[in-house]
Amino acid sequence: MERILLLDSNSLINRAYYALPNLTDRSSGLHTGAIFGYMNMLINVINKYKPTHAVAVFDRKAPVFRKALYEGYKAQRKPMPEELAEQLEPLKNILRAMKIPVAEMDGFEADDIIGSISRQWEYPAIIVTGDRDSLQLVSDRVHVLLTKKGVSEVEEYTPERLKEDGLTPAQVIDLKALMGDASDNIPGVAGVGEKTAKMLLSEYSDLDGVYSHLGELKGKLKERLEEGKDSAYMSYTLATIKCDVPLALNMDGAELKIPFDESVREELLKYGLLKVADRLPVKIEEDKPRGYGYEVESINSESALGAYLEKVKAAGRMSVSLEGGVFLATDEKHGAALLPGQTLFDEGLEYGRALELLKEVLEDENIKKTVYDGKSLAHTLSRHGITLRGVEDDVLLLAWLDDANRTYKTQADAFASFGIDPACPACAAFALREIAGQGVKDKGMYKIYTDMELPLVPVLYGMEEAGFCVDKQGLIRLNGEFERILDELKRDIYALAGGEFNVNSPQQLADILFRKLGLKSGRKNRRGYSTNVEVLSELEDEHAIVPLILRYREIAKLRSTYALGMLPLVDENDKLHTVFRQAATSTGRLSSTEPNLQNIPVRKAEGALIRKLFIASPGNVLVTADYSQIELRLMAHFSGDSAMCAAFNAGTDIHTVTAAKVFRVPEYMVTPEMRRHAKAVNFGIIYGISEYGLAKDLGISRVRAREFIEGYFATYPGVKKYMNEAIETAKEKGYVQTLFGRRREVPELKAANANQRAFGERVALNMPLQGTASDIIKLAMLNAAAKLKEGGYASRLIMQVHDELIIDAVPEEAEQMKKLLRDSMENVVQLKVKLEVEVGSGPNWLEAK
Structure with missing residues (x-):
């Protein structure tokens, strides 16, 4: 039996764009995320509903007749983002290759064309859309699939389903006439919301019924309806989908031919959409191999x-x-x-x-x-x-x-x-x-591959195989300590909340914070008000409960990751074999899983408790070596700033030097508070910190933060010059690179969205520093591994975290290991400033630093 699939394509691709990652085809540079989402939705619908015919309907840029009726119609709509607009023609090309007609018409919206096809072709139809306007088209013959969660899920609307919302299809128009529609800028009747509109329609059936019984109403509602009558009837016209648009398309031209021709697969591969191509039923010509024809x-x-x-x-x-x-x-x-x-x-x-x-x-x-x-x-x-x-x-x-x-x-x-x-x-x-x-x-990176990344594989394999010894009983005690802290925090939270609730439930927490305690609510998501760390951090000074919740979450995370989480990962020899992920970051930094040792807090007491549980193998000692302020030293090298280079090469404390220059006092008069502020600026500049971010970090005014940043750039003018040039070079080339030539593309610099462009600028500043630091530590690992092998030592390299290397050393080799690590790390590369390494040893990771 014939069944027509009608696709409200602008609505669907728009939803896909905002719901899915911003994918890019590597060969053409074309953004493809919205096409990917649209096509997957289309395949899902074809597989489930088995339509025999299909039409993809699009809006055109030309003005529509509703604009002549009401100048404000959709006036608030922002232009389509450039990254989305560029995907429309490729999508249409794919649909045409599938022999799915693309329908669009000047003066009319996609809704009108869809409504006209559904009425004039007189066959069962499925309309797929993200626009609730289409619910007025629902009938026993026409069902609407309304998208949810972007385009990953749909809900089927029949007359029975619409009835559950207290409406008939015709009343969808009456509802919009009364309450308006903010998304289309349809005014409705001022002061009448959805609840009131539904009550009126329940009582009087339709818009005409409401106005013919106006005398039965009283007070403000009656006044509003009287004053808004013209607006209501105009809104009714604006909300009504036209079903009499003259169609140039006939049903025979919309027949779905499945499996599709192989030209569809070729069109999809043109945009790098192999996953979509593999899901699509395609007729393969026998004399034409698929893929590489294995x-x-x-x-x-x-x-x-x-x-x-x-x-x-x-x-x-x-x-x-x-x-x-x-x-x-x-x-x-x-x-x-x-x-x-x-x-x-x-x-x-x-x-x-x-x-x-x-x-x-x-x-x-x-x-x-x-x-x-x-x-x-x-x-x-x-x-x-x-x-x-x-x-x-x-x-x-x-x-x-x-x-x-x-x-x-x-x-x-x-x-x-x-x-x-x-x-x-x-x-x-x-x-x-x-x-x-x-x-x-x-891209000029083959040497990084052959001389750095490929040789590093056996080194990392050896480190994983060796493992890091853990105090298992200490882990059990730490779990108990974390449980005790969490219980205390819960008691304090309940006292401030005025009752018990599930602290781990975002919904219950939002109810306590924003309804019961009356805090200013932040961003809203589909489940309600957000209570993520960013939102809570902004509320930290608003109520005493917020810092406790943040602390509770921090301890709960540490407990689940490093106390409870590590216990099952420790083997029969009390060793933990973390997994290094070599190909996981855009800067080249190593990451680790099972567990993620990069996230152990460095400057907090809990971090110290965790590091103390990482111990040397029985009879051995840990030797650690950590680069001192490597990214700041790299900033000095890249910028060539004479004052910064001189400070590092003189062996002075860079934070004290910076504080003395910014505050214009002798170094001996720098207070701990001055040094703390200088340190925040020194490290913040690397990550492109704003005056707002610095003010928040230091608890000072934005004016004071701006003065600090201006004073910093006056002290180190070469840094400011380098930062400006780095961003401009990245914009010109489209990528940034490390000292050794590792490259990262920065497409965000050309984004239409200002926040994305700002992110791209931060990447342009940060990646060369972080990436070069990553390259240096990797070369140091290769140096150390080679020396350990050449020397026939019994000691083993077992860990790399951030800028630190750790060796599980035989006691009699401990001093040699300190020298080996220092030589391996400090002599990797000659910079304009000296690389310095802090070396230590001890029975556990905490005491070895």
């Missing part, structure tokens, strides 16, 4: 695997993937698959046995390997007694270096991002090596 051999016996491994030895290279099975390849076209559930397992060649047979080639240094995430693969193989050797390329690192703004949850995500068919991951790895490798070379 020839994948199915391995179903030991003899077949043995024969394939001879090909590997002859080729002298291979790729291996253990994601979803065992995949092998000798190049990007020819692969082999050992898949669960196929005859391979029926014949008894189990996973473990397959890996046994692969052991020889995987451990052969002379057979060069192309892998995805070699560190994880090495851990997996290690559990089967295999040492992975001969890794020549790690395509995860190449993909990340090619675009550090992207991260990938799976191999398939990475391949899809580059338009590579992920059907055979081993073949796809070779393809990704060529594409991303060329991109990295074109």
Whole structure:
């Protein structure tokens, strides 16, 4: 049976734009997030409702007839963002490739065209929209799918569902006539809201009924209706969807032809939308290979695997993937698959046995390997007694270096991002090596890949394997201490709130803060008023309960992450094996999970309690080395400011020097308060702090904060000059880079949104400093690892956190380890200022610093 799908396309793509991440096609630079959301919604609807015909309806820029009736119609609407507007034509091209007609007409809105099709074609129809105006079109034959949560969910409206809201389809127009519509700037009757309007319609059926019974009403409501009669009837006209628009389109031209032609897939791939293409039913021409046209051999016996491994030895290279099975390849076209559930397992060649047979080639240094995430693969193989050797390329690192703004949850995500068919991951790895490798070379980062990132993989693997010893009983005691603190905080919070409630519930907390205690409410989300840390921080001085809630959340997070959270991660040898994420940040910084050791508070008592539980292995001692003020030293180097460079090279305290110059006093007269302010400015400048941010951090007025910042730039004029030039260069080139050439694209600098542009400017200032610091610590790790190996030491490098390296040292090697770390870290690169390292040792992480 025929069923027509009518797409209110401007409404849908607009919702998708604001609901989804701002995706960008790497080849064209086109923003594609809204197209991605629209197409996924379309596929979901096609799969669920099985329409036979479809029309995509768009608005045009030309004035509509309603504007002639009321000049203020939609007058408050902001122009469509440039990043969204550029996606309209590509979307229309995709729809046309799908043979879905694109309908638009001067003088009329998409609603009018949709209404006319639904009435004139006289077949069952499904309207998909984010606009509640369309609910007036609901009937037994026409249903409306109203989007929720962007475009990820829809709610189907039938006459019965609309009745639950106390309305008939016709009353949707009457409702807007009475209460107006702020989104379309339809005025309605001043002072009549939704509740009153529904009450009137319940009593008098429609707008005419309300005005014919006006004499029955009293007081203000009657006055408002009398005064607003003309506005109400004009609003009725504005809200009414026209269903008699002359249509140039006939139903035969809107027939959906599924599966779609392969030209649709090609159109989607043109914009980097492989994930969407893979979801779409497409007719593949037999003589036209999909993706890279892999020839994948199915391995179903030991003899077949043995024969394939001879090909590997002859080729002298291979790729291996253990994601979803065992995949092998000798190049990007020819692969082999050992898949669960196929005859391979029926014949008894189990996973473990397959890996046994692969052991020889995987451990052969002379057979060069192309892998995805070699560190994880090495851990997996290690559990089967295999040492992975001969890794020549790690395509995860190449993909990340090619675009550090992207991260990938799976191999398939990475391949899809580059338009590579992920059907055979081993073949796809070779393809990704060529594409991303060329991109990295074109960006001048191949040396970072070969000399820094790739050699770092075995170092990080060794650190993860070694692990960090933890005082397990201390963890249990710390959990108890955190529980005690949380109980005390809850008692104090309940006392101030006037009763008990679930402190962890944002809804209950919002009710206490904004309704019961009457605090000024902040941003609203779909669940109610926001109580996130940003909102609460702004209210910190408004009521004594707010600091307690912030403190409660902080302790609860520390407890769940580092007390309760770490206990199950500690192995039978009381060691914690954190996972370093090498390809996860846009600056090149390492991050860690299980647990995230980067987030342990540095200057708080709880942070000290946690670090004290990280201990040396039995009989050993921890040796730590931490760069001193590395990012400030890098600012001195990049800016070349003579006063800042002189201060560092003289070995004086940079915060005291800054305070003395800004406050115009001798250094010996600098007070702790002056130094604290200078320190806040020194570090704040690196992150592009504003006068508002500095005022908030220091608890001073914005005028005073502005004076501090102006005094700072007067003291270090080279810094101001560098910052201005860095932003202008980034705008000109579209990217920033580190001292070593690591690059990060900054598309935000060209954004239409002012907040995004401001973020781009902060990135342009911060990334070269943070990224260079990251490069330096990585090179230091490589230096230290090489010296440990060359010296045949028993001590092991076990941790990197921020600007710090930690060695689990044999006591008799402790002093050598201090020297080894200092030499490895201070001599990485020659700057205009000296790199300095603070070295210490002790039985635990806290006392070693």
